[in-house]
Amino acid sequence: MKVFTAEQIRNWDQFTILNEPISSTQLMERASMKVCHWISENCKIHKKLFVFCGNGNNGGDGLAIARMLYIKGFDVDVFVNDPKGKFSEDASVNLKRLRDVSGVSIRRFNEIDxxxxxxxxxxxxxxxxxxxxGNLEGEYEILVEQLNKKKNYKIAIDIPSGLPADGLPKENATILKTDYTLSFQxxxxxxxxxxxxxxxxKVEILDxxxxxxYAETSETHNxxxxxxxxxxxxxxxxxxxxKGSYGKSLIIGGSYGKIGxxxxATRSALKIGAGLTFTMAPECGYEIIQTSCPEAMFIKGGGEYVNNFVVDNDMVxxxxxxxxxxxxxxxxFLEFLKTYSHPLILDADALNIIAAxxxxxxxxxSKTIITPHPKEFERLFGNTANSFKRLELAKAKAKELDIYIILKDHHTQVVTPQGDVFYNITGNAGLAKGGSGDVLTGILVSLLAQGYSEKETCILGVWLHGxxxxxxxxxxxxxxxxxxDVINEFGEVFKELNRNTIKEL
Known part of the structure; x- marks a missing residue:
């Protein structure tokens, strides 16, 4: 799915109005019906709604949603800045429609107490x-501050008020903190x-x-x-x-106390389906690796730590x-890098050695995939003020070094040498544990060994992990x-993927 800027989305609305064709009021009605359906399906125990509407088209959505939900049986009160104030053309249409429905009160913001x-x-x-x-100001800022103090569930229509669509808010901005955001398209x-x-x-994207x-022909790098x-x-x-059809994967890692x-990584590579899997580790890990991963073959890389990096050209x-x-x-390791020319997967201590x-x-x-978490990225490339700046630096470094960078975060980002960014939306805070990155490394090695391209490996790998x-x-x-537990769920993911991709008679 392409990610567009706020301006591109507005242009998409206008393109739809001109080419479907459909009026702007009808398009607002369509969007409001989608929201109404979601709320009626997911908020069955909540029958009381306070809808806060601005004077623009987002407020128009809110006015239409209030009308529809009241008709569906919800108890609805609407709050606006001034019921007699100036509204956008489409919002004015929906304000009139709402007034024609008896039973919905239209109040001022300052009446919420x-x-x-x-x-x-x-x-x-x-x-x-x-x-x-810019930032919320005046009565709107006061209102949002009041609403943020309420413990009620909050649902934003399209975007939480005060939040920019494309970047960071200005300093000291007041923004509504919501439980759900129902965004469009x-x-x-x-x-x-x-x-x-x-x-x-939680974000829900409503089609x-x-x-x-418009989506097919409009360009984006996100x-x-x-x-x-x-x-x-x-x-x-x-x-x-x-087994020869699915490649050879090699995990190089482990040291005394860190064999786990x-x-x-080895168990992950095995479960993802590489034809043959090897583990190069120090001799101190031999028995535990052979016992824990009998399907993998052991290669001695040293005594208590790896000091012998020898990789066959047909291995990933x-x-x-x-x-x-x-x-x-x-x-x-650095001597090995001087003579090795095939793409690698580099994570954890491999990145720490390079960062030094x-x-x-x-x-x-070239074409290597690196998988730094924020601190590892900082050690490699320097500190940045925020995640948006970090991503821009990652794009520059991916292009400069001709590598793929997987920036691990709540929504992990895959950054390509061409400057494209792919955000992953699977996964959860349960991955915030030591070992999760090792599992991802095994996934990536196995997918690349099976013949997926570097870009495909990154995209499929982070999605599957999440x-x-x-x-x-x-x-x-x-x-x-x-x-x-994540490794043990790979089978369920593959079952679902196969159900969705293999055509049944």
Missing amino acids: QYNFDDKTIIIDALFGTGLS CWKRSFLHPETGRFTG IHLHPE FVIDDKMVESIFNPRQEFSH AAIL CGIGPGLGTHSDTGKN DQEALRLIP KAADFAAEKYSKEAMLPT
């Missing part, structure tokens, strides 16, 4: 859409970054059937990894195939999980789930 916000009341935010420039960049996404709650031609994209990449297992990281290699940063490990010698960045083979984590969280909870 007279109303009881009990625990069955939902607050609907339709104050400002994506057209707001596509994601907005601010939903996908930690500084701004914390205001949106309001804007004209598909995308969300959705099911359609993943299904177009995934290659189901072929019946007439053998290499095991997690992932280096880093539990590797350690012993001086011999670091020295021999900035000249080593130039040794990373999807398995979602299944694990559902089964065990975010708190109790472990990286091994």
